[in-house]
Structures are given as C-alpha cells and as structure tokens.
Amino acid sequence: MTKQITILGSTGSIGVQTLDVARMHHIRVWALTANRRIDLLEQQAREFQPELVAVLDKECAKRLRIALSDTTIQVLDGEEGILAAARYEKADTVVNAIVGVAGLKPTLEAIHAGKNIALANKETLVAAGKIVKAAVREAGVQLYPVDSEHSAIFQCLQGCPDNALKKLILTASGGAFFGKKRKDLMNVTVKEALQHPNWSMGSKITVDSATMMNKGLEVIEASWLFDVSDEQIDVLIHRESIIHSMIELKDHAVMAQLGVPDMRIPIQYALTYPQRLSSPVKELDLSVIATLTFSRPDTETFECLPICRQALRKGGLFPAVANAANEAAVQLFLEEKISFLEIPEIVGNTVARWNGHRDILYPEEILAADQEVRSAISR
Ligand code: NDP
Ligand code: MG
Numbered sequence: 001m002t003k004q005i006t007i008l009g010s011t012g013s014i015g016v017q018t019l020d021v022a023r024m025h026h027i028r029v030w031a032l033t034a035n036r037r038i039d040l041l042e043q044q045a046r047e048f049q050p051e052l053v054a055v056l057d058k059e060c061a062k063r064l065r066i067a068l069s070d071t072t073i074q075v076l077d078g079e080e081g082i083l084a085a086a087r088y089e090k091a092d093t094v095v096n097a098i099v100g101v102a103g104l105k106p107t108l109e110a111i112h113a114g115k116n117i118a119l120a121n122k123e124t125l126v127a128a129g130k131i132v133k134a135a136v137r138e139a140g141v142q143l144y145p146v147d148s149e150h151s152a153i154f155q156c157l158q159g160c161p162d163n164a165l166k167k168l169i170l171t172a173s174g175g176a177f178f179g180k181k182r183k184d185l186m187n188v189t190v191k192e193a194l195q196h197p198n199w200s201m202g203s204k205i206t207v208d209s210a211t212m213m214n215k216g217l218e219v220i221e222a223s224w225l226f227d228v229s230d231e232q233i234d235v236l237i238h239r240e241s242i243i244h245s246m247i248e249l250k251d252h253a254v255m256a257q258l259g260v261p262d263m264r265i266p267i268q269y270a271l272t273y274p275q276r277l278s279s280p281v282k283e284l285d286l287s288v289i290a291t292l293t294f295s296r297p298d299t300e301t302f303e304c305l306p307i308c309r310q311a312l313r314k315g316g317l318f319p320a321v322a323n324a325a326n327e328a329a330v331q332l333f334l335e336e337k338i339s340f341l342e343i344p345e346i347v348g349n350t351v352a353r354w355n356g357h358r359d360i361l362y363p364e365e366i367l368a369a370d371q372e373v374r375s376a377i378s379r
Pocket of ligand 2: 147148149218
C-alpha cells in the first residue's frame, strides 16, 4: 500500500479501527489528532510515528508535548492545530473521524488542500452537504463514505449505470430501545441508552442510534452523497445488522452488501478503493445467523427520524439546526441533565421554531446557526 493518510479523531472508535487497518496494510500515517485523550494519542504516536499530532485542548497538548519530548514529533494545539493536521502536506487522504459538527472546518480545510476524504463524520455532510459537495467538485478530490450504510450503497453502486438507480434502502438496527413505546422510554437511563445491540461506538452516536436520530442524519447524509431526494430513501429495520444497506434499480432488481458488523470493512474500502485486500474481520457465516428480519421503523415512538426528513425537505439551514439541537440535547442527556424523551422534544421544537429559511453560501453561516441553537438549549 502506498496510501499516505492523516486521521482526525484517531483516539475515538473509528480512529482506533482505522489505525488497525493502517497497521495491517502498512499504510503510512502522517498526522493524528484528538480532543483530550492524550495517553492513547501518545501510544498511537509512538507506534505509528506521525510527524505531527494535534490536540484540541491546550492544557492536554502541553502535557503531550512534554511526554513526547524525546521524539521529533511536532505537537500542535487548538483548532488551528487540528486544521494544520487536516492540511498536512504529506498525506493524500484524510480520514475524518471527529464526532459532531466540529469536523466541518477540518473537512473543508483538507478538501481545499487537495486531499481525498474518507468521511466518518456524518455531521459534516448533514450540516453543510451543499458546501462540502461544491468544495469537492472544485478541488477535484474524492469523497469516500465510511459510514457502513453509505459504504454499502457505494459498494452496490459499483458498475451500476448512472441513471439506473430507483431508490436507496438504508437498514437500521433499531438501537438499544427497539420495540419500546414512549411510555417505556420515560425513565430510561444513560447506561441503558449506551447499550447498542451490535456495534461498539462512541457515546454520541450510540445515543443517536437509540433515538434513531442516527438514521435521520444518515438519510440526510445519503441524500448528499448519492444525490437523491428524501422520497428515494427508504429506512428498514434490520435487527441483525448483516445487510448494511441496499439499492433498488429501475428494473426492481435489489442489490445488497452483507458482512459481519465490523467498521473495519467500510474503513478499509474507503482507504483501498477500488481494490479489495484481505481483512482481519471475521467471515460471514449465514448458516449460523440463519434468520434475517425486517420491519418498518416506528416513527411515532422514534420521532427524530421524521424530524430529520422534514429538515431535509425544508433544506437550507434546517438540517444544520436539527443537528445542532441534537448535539446539544445528547450532551445534556449524557450529563443526566435531561431525560431521554427530551432529546426528540428539543430537536423537534428547535426545527419547528427556526425561521431562518434561506440558501446557505458560507460555512460561517452554518457555524453561527449552530452556535445560536446550542446557546438557546444550554442549561
Ligand atoms: P468517538 O467519540 O469515539 O471519537 C471521536 C473522536 O473525535 C475522538 O478522537 C475525540 O478525541 C475527537 N473529538 C471529539 N470532539 C472533538 C472536537 N470538538 N474537535 C476535534 N476532535 C474532537 O466517536 P466515533 O468514533 O464513534 O464517531 C466518530 C464519527 O464517526 C461520528 O461522526 C460518528 O457519527 C461517525 N460514525 C461512527 C461509527 C462508529 O462505529 N463509531 C459508525 C459510523 C459513523 P478524544 O478521544 O480526545 O475525546
Ligand atoms: Mg451508520
């Protein structure tokens, strides 16, 4: 492998699994970043010998600088440090595994520096799909999906003629509270919400799976990645997470991508496309799985999914506003300051009350709306 990469958010769930793939295929890693988890970042830096590491928190960066003083690795801090990693000259591809809209500026920085993007950070596309797509076109770079559903669709689309697609079928595990009704969700705890049936992920996306906001964000992400409207995206509950998503073609042929639930498959494909290399991931044995089940999502109980669809149809800043409200609400839920059902309530009310409908031209407009929404929700 001759790939040269930078990983933004290397200490998170996707970041660590990306380093697994890099280790296996001898992919050169030039820069790594984190927010505060410097012990793990130090360990990663010592193993992968990047030339640059960046830590958002300045105090943590100072401590890491001391810890790495016996090496030649440069340690930068703050937002400027993260942006320097995003544009670091020796990498050709930037894996964005930062959580939340904090990933937007680094994504744009990397695109403007001519890097291909392997994008796990779905909030970037949700909040600023139009701007990111335009920047990708202008810079002539590639945007590879890492999110498993979008990678599945991307894989199914290989060899498919341009005008053959009828619709996308995004599969959803249903999250920790599948089958529950609103009355069952009144008193659920943070610990219960963090118990995902099939995937081990960062806490924000695990809560998003429990509320099904994650699927709503993924509908918006898919609309930008594959240039399709809300009506062309179906969501299907599939508890086993074996079919990662499907496409239906005009002749009603349906293509699906299957595999054990392990993010290293989509991460690796984003880094090795169009090649297929060996993988440490377990083989899928369908005779053991035996049954694959499907059902419609319960949108009355899990309101975040229809709220996201509504935001997508309204366009402009609405998806960014829905995302900001969700990020703020999930944070409050994780801090045990609000209940689980207040998450959809806050997201729904924020979208319903937002009246700034207009086209967006600049990322600053998105980040300003994001800040406005967050400060209105903070407590
Ligand atoms: P984690 O919370 O596990 O990791 C997030 C990473 O981003 C960490 O390295 C963290 O640093 C860093 N980070 C956090 N906040 C900031 C910030 N404000 N600025 C810069 N860096 C920051 O998240 P995941 O790996 O689970 O998810 C990452 C992204 O990938 C999300 O957008 C998620 O939706 C998406 N995704 C994740 C999947 C998964 O399986 N985990 C599957 C599909 C998509 P530190 O460790 O120091 O806190
Ligand atoms: Mg996903």
